[in-house]
Amino acid sequence: MVKLSKYLSIDLESRELLDESNHSRSPLSLAELEIIKLLAQRIGDVVSKEELNEAGWPGRLVAPSSLTQCISTLRRKLESQNDIELKNIPRYGYSLCVIESDELVLPKSVPQSEGGNASPAVNHLSRYWRWLAVVLFFVFLAGLHFSGKLKQTVNYLALLAQPGVASILNAETELAGQKVKLSQLRLEDQPDEHRSASHFIGSWSNTDKVFGNELLTRIFANDNNRYESVALCNQYEGECKDTQPLNLVRDRNTYSPLDLQWLSDTKLRMEQVTYNKILLDKFENPSQGLVEDIYRADVYYYGASKNVVRADVRLSLVYQSPARGTLVMAACITDDLLRHVSMRYQFSGEFKMQQKTVDGQLVKSFLLDTENVSFTSPDAISEESATIYREIRKSVLSNETQILRQIYQDANSGVWMLPLWGDTMVWAHRVEVTL
Structure with a gap:
């Protein structure tokens, strides 16, 4: 029996959490038992993820999500305990914190009197x-x-x-008779499962009428449990030669075959009007010599109907140091049914940039403290537009912060995960301007 607090103990023999206040028991899996035992041995200390993985799954290589899910389950089993908290220490590990009302639990290094109790002077x-x-x-x-x-x-x-990028899995396939390299992204809070390339592009038809060149097609894809998004460059040769990369989103719970020829004609009609523009003087009194990176993209949501939603996106960054600066993102949303601007969404603020390499790919995370947010609600809305309206509305009401991730960049383009339909993959055209 391992005592955690005044009322809570770990029963090692039955592999259960025992709450003596109400005599309830919560069963533990083998991994949960070993992890909480290790945390209990080092109460108040930070235990690294590597140590916890080794304790829960000794000698085995498991995905990062295994530990995340195990900790989440333990938290649910501890949520009735007001004096125990399982804390996440970002980028490092976890700590089991116990607050006792009657006495302070001393570290082992503190001298104790006979019987295991600290002396009055020490207390x-x-x-x-x-x-x-x-x-x-x-x-x-x-x-x-x-x-x-x-x-x-x-x-x-x-x-x-916030969860980071856990993995970028690469696969090769074909589309309209040409080679395709598909890079599938998974965040730390997403299930540890690898979907085939056909999961993202297998329902497309008339691809030969849209694609067809000798250059490689490069795709970045993500399934965020609600929406599947694909960012596609049709002419890739070390960098993206495509002046208008294709960005597509669909509801993962709706099987939606896509006629690429029909979409191409619809895009051509909808893109005759550009609603969105970030002015170069958006940032007040920029210091001489600053560089502004401007990204532009069109993102299309499609479903079972013949109505598509277009997000005309602009992203502008000004670096004031290698890891800090100011960012503005704006999106104007239209659909082919209503054919006018139904929503405008914009936010801006100062960012801190962190970067790491994931499976050989440099990933930059922009941690943004939003200072200004504007959202113009639609006068009329279609069923398809309602999907993004709900996502943006939820973000406006709940988030004072944003995280944007850049997965790829070359001289003329960049691939981003942007807060549209959840985390949406977007391949954007890039322009660099010296202010």
Whole structure:
């Protein structure tokens, strides 16, 4: 029996969590048992993900999502315990924190008297340092508040806890008789499953009338559990030669065959009008010599009907240092049924950029503390437009922060995961402007 708190224990023999306050028991899997045992041995310490993986699945190589799902299950089994919290330490690991009302659990290095209880002098000293730490913590928070940085700090910590790109799996297939390289992205909070290339492009027809050149077709794809998105460059030779890459989104729960010839004709008609433009002087008083990266793309959502929704997207970044700067994203949404602007969505703010290599691909994450958000609701809306309306509305109401990821960049284009239909893959045309 391993004691966690006043009422909660781990019953090692029956492999259960025992709550003595109501005599309830929660069964544990083998992995959950070993992980909570390790965390209990090091209460208050941060235990790395590598150590937890080795404890839960010794000698086995498992996906990052296995640990995430195991921790999530443990949290549900601990949620009735007000004095225990399983904390996530972003980018490192987890910590089991226990708050006891009657006495302070001392680290093993603190001398203890016979019978395992700390001496009164040690207890008194511990309480003193505990209260001093609390006072200093609130002084620190007050300083952040009055300096105006408290909200910014909280938002930044929340962004750090967002899931990153867990894997980029590459596969080769054919489309209209030409070679295709498909890179499938998976985030840390998405299921550890690999879908075939035909899952994303197998329902397309009349591909030979749209595609047909000797250059490689390059595709980035993602299934975010609600929507499947594909970003496609039809002419790829070390960099994207396609002046208008194809970006498609569909509801993953609706089987929607797509006639590429019909879509091509529809795109041509809808793109006669450009509704969206970010002015180069959007940023006030830029310092001389700054460089602005401007990305433009059209993203199309299609379903079972003959109505498509177009998001005319602009993204503008100004770097003020190698890892910091200012960002604006704007999208104007139309559909072929109503044929006018139904929604306008824009947000901007300062970003901090982090980068890492995932499966040989450089991934940049832009952690954005949004300062200005505008969303113009539609006067009329079609069933298809309602899908993106709900996504944007939810984002406007709940998010003071955003995370945008760049998966690929060359001189004339870039591939992004943008907050449209969830995390949507977008291959955008790129222009660099010196201010």
